[in-house]
Amino acid sequence: MTLTVTELDASTWHLFAELVERNNGVFGGCWCIGFHPEAPEKGLDHRSAKRERVECGRAHAALVLDDAGVAQGWCQWGDPEELSNIKHGRVYRKEPPPVPDWRITCFYVDTRHRGRGVARAALGGALDQIARAGGGLVEAI
Template sequence: MLEPTPYQARPLDASTWDAFAELVERNNGILGGCWCISYHPECGRHGISHREAKEDRVRTGRAHAALVLDEDGTAQGWCRYGSPEELPNIKHRRVRRSR
C-alpha cells in the first residue's frame, strides 16, 4: 500500500503565484534572474523585467506550470509545459533551424 505523501501538485496560476515567486527568489531568480521566461517570445528583449513578464503571463493564463507544494504550502519544485506557440524557443537551435 502506498504511503500518503506530504506533497501536492498545483497549477501555477494567480492563486499560487506567491509560492512560485518565493521559490524563484529562494533560488536566486532561477539561473541568476531568468524567472524562466527563456523559452517565451519576450526573452531577450531589452528593458523588460523577467519577473514582471512571467507574472503577467501567469496572471493572464499564458504560462503553464505545475508546482509541487509541501505540507506547509511552500513550493519545492515546478515543471513548465506549454504548446510550441507558447514556448517557441524550447527546441534546440539545430531542430528549430531544420524546420
C-alpha cells in the same frame, strides 16, 4: 515529505514567486521566462513578464508543494507558441520532428529538496495538467 501538485496561476503566483526569490531568481534571474517569445527583449523585467503571463493564463507549470504548502519545485509546460524559444533551435528546425501539441521546457527544484521526488512529482503533475488541457503529443526540450 508528502508532495502535492497544483497549477501555477494567479492564485498560486505568490508560492511560485517565493520559491524563485528564495533561489536567487533561479538560473541567474531567469524567472522561467527564457523559453517565452519575449525573453530576448532588452531590458525585460523577467519577474514582471512572468507574472503578467501567469495572470493572463499564458504561462503554465505544475507547482510542487511540500507538507507546509511551500513550493519546492515546478515543471513548465505550454504549447509551442507559448514556449517558442527552444535551445538549439536552428538545429531543431533543420530536421524538425512532428509538431507537438505541448512542450515541457523547464524543471526546477529548490537546492535543499533535490533527490526527494520533487522533479518526478512536477513531471507527473505537468502531464496530468496537459491531459486535462486536451492531451496530445508532448515534446520535452
